[in-house]
Amino acid sequence: xxxxxxxxxxxxxxxxxxxxxxxxxxxxxxxxxxxxxxxxxxxxxxxxxxxxxxxxxxxxxxxxxxxxxxxxxxxxxxxxxxxxxxxxxxxxxxxxxxxxxxxxxxxxxxxxxxxxxxxxxxxxxxxxxxxxxxxxxxxxxxxxxxxxxxxxxxxxxxxxxxxxxxxxxxxxxxxxxxxxxxxxxxxxxxxxxxxxxxxxxxx
Numbered sequence: 001x002x003x004x005x006x007x008x009x010x011x012x013x014x015x016x017x018x019x020x021x022x023x024x025x026x027x028x029x030x031x032x033x034x035x036x037x038x039x040x041x042x043x044x045x046x047x048x049x050x051x052x053x054x055x056x057x058x059x060x061x062x063x064x065x066x067x068x069x070x071x072x073x074x075x076x077x078x079x080x081x082x083x084x085x086x087x088x089x090x091x092x093x094x095x096x097x098x099x100x101x102x103x104x105x106x107x108x109x110x111x112x113x114x115x116x117x118x119x120x121x122x123x124x125x126x127x128x129x130x131x132x133x134x135x136x137x138x139x140x141x142x143x144x145x146x147x148x149x150x151x152x153x154x155x156x157x158x159x160x161x162x163x164x165x166x167x168x169x170x171x172x173x174x175x176x177x178x179x180x181x182x183x184x185x186x187x188x189x190x191x192x193x194x195x196x197x198x199x200x201x202x203x
Contacts, residue, residue: 002083002124003196004036004094007132008161009151010139011181012188016132017092019189020196024088032082036093037070040077046070051149064102064113068120071095075121083124088200095121096129096168101150104164105157125175128199130192131165132181139181 005013005020014035021031038047046066058066071094082089095117103110134142136158143151169176177195181188 001200002079002089002091002126003199004091004096004126004129005132005192006093006096006100006129007165007181008134008136008139008158010141010143011132011134012142012185013092013132015185016130016189016192017090019185020192021090023189023193024090024196030085030087031090032078032087033090034074034078034092036074036091036097037067039070039074042073043070060102060106060108064098064106064108064116067098067102068116071117072120072122075124080122080124091126094126094129096131096165099168100161100164104167105160110164110168127175128196129169129176130195131169131176131178132188133162133166133178134181135159136162 003020005017007013017033021033024031035047036043037050038044046069050063050066050070074091079089079091095114098117099110099113102108103113136155139158140155166178169178179188179191179195
């Protein structure tokens with residue numbers, strides 16, 4: 001089964017993916033985790049360009065296509081093989097992020113980004129996506145270290161990102177769950193673990 005965690009930068013996705021993987025492994029599941037963009041040698045190089053190449057000026061369409069290229073590679077080399085082996089896959093971001101970041105917030109047509117994503121992912125979608133929700137200003141305050149190329153965009157941009165996530169979650173509620181990321185790490189983890197357990201029990 002395939003789960004992804006998403007949300008604006010600063011909501012704690014990476015921490016929650018790690019904790020969820022530990023919990024599921026403790027219950028006897030074989031779990032593969034990946035990060036998007038990244039997760040492969042090519043993906044790591046593209047991640048460096050996309051997030052840390054501060055001197056790299058690129059159009060929004062080029063940015064979107066580079067994200068899709070990384071995703072196509074991680075699907076082919078990591079996600080699809082793990083699913084074929086019967087493992088649980090946890091991804092730190094997935095296609096929804098591009099629909100929201102370059103689509104809803106950036107100005108590209110979200111449906112065009114979605115269509116492009118169908119090709120990049122070979123039609124492989126998470127069984128469930130957990131969206132961690134937090135106001136943009138609070139999320140910004142939570143971030144540590146230097147902001148990457150995307151994180152450097154203003155609060156107004158990230159409020160549009162947040163709205164985009166909520167719009168998409170409401171559009172197909174059977175595929176999304178929104179979790180308030182304001183409480184402690186432990187409380188948020190417990191909420192996510194409960195949601196995932198319910199989905200696993202449902203089969």
